[in-house]
Amino acid sequence: MSGHSKFANIKHKKEKNDAKKGKIFTVIGREIVMAVKAGGPDPNNNSKLRDVIAKAKANNMPNDTIERGIKKAAGAEAADNYERATYEGYGPNGVAIIVETLTDNKNRTASNVRNAFTKGYGSIGTQGCVSFMFDQKGQIIIDKEECEMDADELMMVALDAGAEDFSEEEESFEVITAPDDFSAVREALEAAGVPMLEAQVAMVPQTYVELTDEKDIKNLQKTLDLLDEDDDVTDVWHNWDE
Secondary structure, three states: OHHHHHHHHHHHHHHHHHOOOOHHHHHHHHHHHHHHHHOOOOOOOHHHHHHHHHHHOOOOOOOOHHHHHHHHHHEEEEEEOEEEEEEEOOOOOHHHEEEEEEEEEEEHHHHHHHHHHHHHEEEEEOOOOOOHHHHEEEEEEEEHOOOOOOOOHHHHHHHHEEEEEEEEOEEEEEEEEOOOHHHHHHHHHHOOOOOOOOOOEEEEOOEEOOOOHHHHHHHHHHHHHHHHHOOOOOOOEEEEEO
């Protein structure tokens, strides 16, 4: 899939998220808890927390909400214990789907995820059944309209910071990194004043599946919408060529 359609998907997702701020704030709040518990409340000494804060700001989360989340996670009363769980399965026509969750109740989450697959006539598979079709990469998408830097200058900043690849699409730039280099590249772009539409470690499909049957598209969309509505679901990766 080109960066262009990825960009369009993000725009679409952002518009949906604007209407569902509660969900995205809940997810980011949990990610803040996990980051603080793993590396402490000081972003200067915790790159994972810096990444989550950047994600929060990209989603227009107010600073005081971010600060409150960090303080709560660092406090003795932070009783919320979240666990990560990943589910893999298939949608119509063999579309591969990976669902990442952050939950305080694995049974509830497993049931909800299974239900989302079933209602879209898909099926959950075993761990590893589709993840081999994806590469884990740091992925940074930059809206051309928001970026004052020209393509060559932006590419040099990204590559100098350790990015693997840089591509220019019609409306966006895409920077790809190895997962371990993601934080350093993201911070270099941030320091250079580059506004990022999306920045995260993503599961990038190696190949894509086209759906032409309207029924298949409707069923897959049903699954994706149900997953999108679930507060326990943090990310959904798939290889449908939308």
